[in-house]
Amino acid sequence: MAKTRTYSRYSVEAATLLGKQIKLGRKQHKWTEHDLADRAGISRATLQKIEKGDMTCAIGLVFEVATLVGAKLFDTENTSLIMHIERTDDKIALLPKATHKSKKIIDDDF
Numbered sequence: 001m002a003k004t005r006t007y008s009r010y011s012v013e014a015a016t017l018l019g020k021q022i023k024l025g026r027k028q029h030k031w032t033e034h035d036l037a038d039r040a041g042i043s044r045a046t047l048q049k050i051e052k053g054d055m056t057c058a059i060g061l062v063f064e065v066a067t068l069v070g071a072k073l074f075d076t077e078n079t080s081l082i083m084h085i086e087r088t089d090d091k092i093a094l095l096p097k098a099t100h101k102s103k104k105i106i107d108d109d110f
Contacts, residue, residue, distance in 0.1 A: 007055050016053035018066060018073075023051040025069025040065050 026036050037047040042061055050057050050065055066073055074081055 005055070012053065012055065015055055015062075018062065018071065019051045019053035021071040022062075022066050022069055025066075025071045026051075029069060031069075036065065036068065039068055 026033070029036075031039075033044050033047050033051075037044045040047065040061070042065070046057065046061065047065065050062050063073065074084065
């Protein structure tokens with residue numbers, strides 16, 4: 001029996017927006033659903049799910065379809081994505097490698 005997952009409203013709205021941007025890009029390229037699905041190597045049904053913002057679609061597929069139609073995911077230029085990745089890596093390097101739950105301090109001073 002499949003477990004139903006609940007997503008935040010923000011996540012659902014973001015997926016919906018990206019799906020609509022993909023659909024817009026496909027129509028601007030004058031591609032049919034079948035054309036884009038073939039280019040992406042997915043089924044037409046999967047493309048329809050992506051365009052509807054279905055949260056069960058693999059993120060890699062969604063990003064690839066977005067790239068094919070020219071939908072910008074983060075920035076307008078690919079080089080700035082590399083800069084963001086490097087900057088984020090630098091920040092991660094400054095943080096501890098492992099995170100642990102903080103230990104609860106017991107106040108036993110009566």
